[in-house]
Amino acid sequence: MGAELLLDNVGRHISLNEEETAYLLSLIEFKNVERKQYLLKPGNHCHHTYFITKGCMRIYQCDSNGFEHIAMFGIEDWWISDLPAFLTQTPATHYLEALEPTEVIQIEKSDLEKLYLRVPKFERYFRILHQNAFVAQHQRIMQNISMTAEERYLFILKKYPALEQRISQKHMAAFLGITPVFLSMLRRKLAGK
């Protein structure tokens, strides 16, 4: 069932024939991740990128004061990885942790490169995915420098309504770059409106 979700996702951008589909399926592996289990920690070699078929993960960094800074959350139908580390094959600088019992499909860097060469359509697939990711990130950068925490919080609630129920206040605060106490204040203020 996990493979179907991946094939659906791929099928939204490119059309694969049977042979190409079989080749993709020959390169992927399924993996179950328990809640609070890590797929990656800083310093690890980042062999894989992951497509989430069930569950929820977060990717984050810890600064020298021990504060966690969340780069992104991922739920079903999303790709997630320490992309800088995966792409440049340098040691990871992020933690990748499951927030719920999670199922992923993983693909190795070398296998992804083989896939690009044998089925160049995947260049298009990942070109479009990276484009979309760039646009979403761009929006986040502009919001971080131009919007208040309250405005950014409201934006997330509106854009990703499913996340609010699945993400703890602590993690939401770490994503917004504010303290949990400040997020509580915001929520009380918004509830009173």
Added chain:
Amino acid sequence: MGAELLLDNVGRHISLNEEETAYLLSLIEFKNVERKQYLLKPGNHCHHTYFITKGCMRIYQCDSNGFEHIAMFGIEDWWISDLPAFLTQTPATHYLEALEPTEVIQIEKSDLEKLYLRVPKFERYFRILHQNAFVAQHQRIMQNISMTAEERYLFILKKYPALEQRISQKHMAAFLGITPVFLSMLRRKLAGK
């Protein structure tokens, strides 16, 4: 000479034969932009993406208080555009302004789509470019939420030493999301070290 710079850039990631090169060249247009001239303003239709062959540009937004927030600078050998507007063909939300007399190569959205179909290698080229842009943006997001303005300023000086000479303090401050006065204080403090 501008076309050579573009072909060099392309050649770093994919190999084109003569026919493919000729096709690319048939789709591009050269354009000169005067200092302080705009290629794009909010609300405009964003027809093109631009490859800078000479000069320096900035892409920015203006918030409701009139504060400018700079998304990125671009110099020779860089692509620049209001990418969200270009990709989704929705009205621009950014200003794209030349900071120096600038020369660009432009390509239209519909021509870029034709290029992808006729020379699929360009899927690979832009897949890699978008990947790199994603990684750079990711770094900026994590810095914005985890580093002080001083640390981010020092990072930019180190990563893009050429920019410091070409960008005014006002624009550098708008990029960092701080006031010019605060940037002056930082510079004085760093000079005294």
